[in-house]
Amino acid sequence: MDAAVAVRALTKVYRVHERQAGLAAALRSVFRRTYKEVRAVEDLSFTIEPGERVGFLGPNGAGKTTTLKILSGLLHPTSGDVTVSGHVPRRREAGFLRAITLVMGQKQQLLWDLPPAETFDLNRAIYGIPDAAFAETLHELESLLDIGALKKKPTRQLSLGERMKCELAAALLHRPGILFLDEPTIGLDVSMQLVVREFIRKYNEKRGATVLLTSHYMDDVASLCPRVIVIDRGKLRYDGDLAKLVKTIRPDKRIVLVFAAPPDRAALERVGTIVELEGTRAVLRVPQADVREAVSHLVASAPTSDLTIEDPPLEEVMRDLFARPAEEPAEATR
Numbered sequence: 001m002d003a004a005v006a007v008r009a010l011t012k013v014y015r016v017h018e019r020q021a022g023l024a025a026a027l028r029s030v031f032r033r034t035y036k037e038v039r040a041v042e043d044l045s046f047t048i049e050p051g052e053r054v055g056f057l058g059p060n061g062a063g064k065t066t067t068l069k070i071l072s073g074l075l076h077p078t079s080g081d082v083t084v085s086g087h088v089p090r091r092r093e094a095g096f097l098r099a100i101t102l103v104m105g106q107k108q109q110l111l112w113d114l115p116p117a118e119t120f121d122l123n124r125a126i127y128g129i130p131d132a133a134f135a136e137t138l139h140e141l142e143s144l145l146d147i148g149a150l151k152k153k154p155t156r157q158l159s160l161g162e163r164m165k166c167e168l169a170a171a172l173l174h175r176p177g178i179l180f181l182d183e184p185t186i187g188l189d190v191s192m193q194l195v196v197r198e199f200i201r202k203y204n205e206k207r208g209a210t211v212l213l214t215s216h217y218m219d220d221v222a223s224l225c226p227r228v229i230v231i232d233r234g235k236l237r238y239d240g241d242l243a244k245l246v247k248t249i250r251p252d253k254r255i256v257l258v259f260a261a262p263p264d265r266a267a268l269e270r271v272g273t274i275v276e277l278e279g280t281r282a283v284l285r286v287p288q289a290d291v292r293e294a295v296s297h298l299v300a301s302a303p304t305s306d307l308t309i310e311d312p313p314l315e316e317v318m319r320d321l322f323a324r325p326a327e328e329p330a331e332a333t334r
C-alpha cells in the first residue's frame, strides 16, 4: 500500500523583497529591487502510513504551515519530492483533492454572511458528492459535533468554538482519508478544545483516516498523537515515538500529592525537587528511576488523600529540546 504521505528532501525557499527604510532607499528600490531568501523548509524527509495520527511540532516560524501548504498543493516545493496518497500535490488532481482536507484554525472557508449549511451545500457541489452520501455524512458529522441547530445561523453570529465545529464539518463532508490540521483548536476554550480533540480521534478511528496535526496546545498533541515530527528552522529535529522523546529529553516524573495537612517543605525537599507547594498540594520532580522509592517514602511520612504520577508537561520537553544545539539530535529520527 502507498504511504499516506511521503516527503523526500523537501526544501522551500521564499524570495522576499527587502525594503529599506528612508525615502531615498524606497526610490532606489523602484529601479533595483533587492531580495533575500528565507529557507522555510530544508531537506525535510518523513513518511506517514495510512491511519497514523502524527503531531507536527516546532517553534514559531519553524516551517510547519509551509510544509502543510505544500502537502495540500497550495505551494510548490523549491526542490524535493512529495506524494500524498500516491498523488503529486502540486498537480491538484481531482482524486487528490477528494483524498485530502486542510483545516487552518486561523483561516475560514465558511461564508461569513450565510449559514454554514450554505457552505456545506457548496462543498457538495464542488466535490460532486451524491445526495445519499452527503445526507449520511452530514447527519453523522452533525451528531458527532452537535451542530444541528447551528448550521442554520449566519456564520458571523456563531462563537469561535461553534464556528470551528462547522469548519470541521465543512472540511470533512467529502470524507477525506488524509487530514492536514493546522491549529484546529486555536483560540478555543478548554472544553471546546476537548470536543474538537475527541472528534478528531473518533473520525480517525472510524474512518482509518491519517491525521497530521499542528497545535500550540501540547495537550492536543499529547492526547492525540503517539508519534511526533519535530522541526526547527525548517530542519528535522526528531521523528518518532512521543513517549520516547519525553523520556530522552526529560527523564523525570512529576509526583502530584494532596496531603491531609500542609506538609513540611524540608521533608519534601529530601525526596525531590519542589515544583509547586500550596497548602496541602505539592508537586515534586523526581528522576524516573527513583519514583518508586520516593512514593513509598512520601506515603509513609505523612497521610495523603491523593497521589498521581505524571510525565513532565510537553511544553517543558519542547522548550528543553529547542534549547539544545540543533546538531544534537534527540535520536529516534526514523
Ligand SMILES: Nc1ncnc2c1ncn2[C@@H]1O[C@H](COP(=O)(O)OP(=O)(O)OP(=O)(O)O)[C@@H](O)[C@H]1O
Pocket: 014, 015, 016, 038, 039, 040, 058, 059, 060, 061, 062, 063, 064, 065, 066, 067
Ligand atoms: N509567504 C511567505 N513569504 C515569505 N516568507 C514566508 C512566507 N510564509 C512564511 N514565511 C517564512 O517562512 C518561515 C516558516 O514559516 P511557517 O509559517 O511555515 O512557520 P510555522 O512553523 O507554521 O510557524 P507558526 O508556528 O508561527 O505558525 C518563517 O520564517 C516565515 O517568516
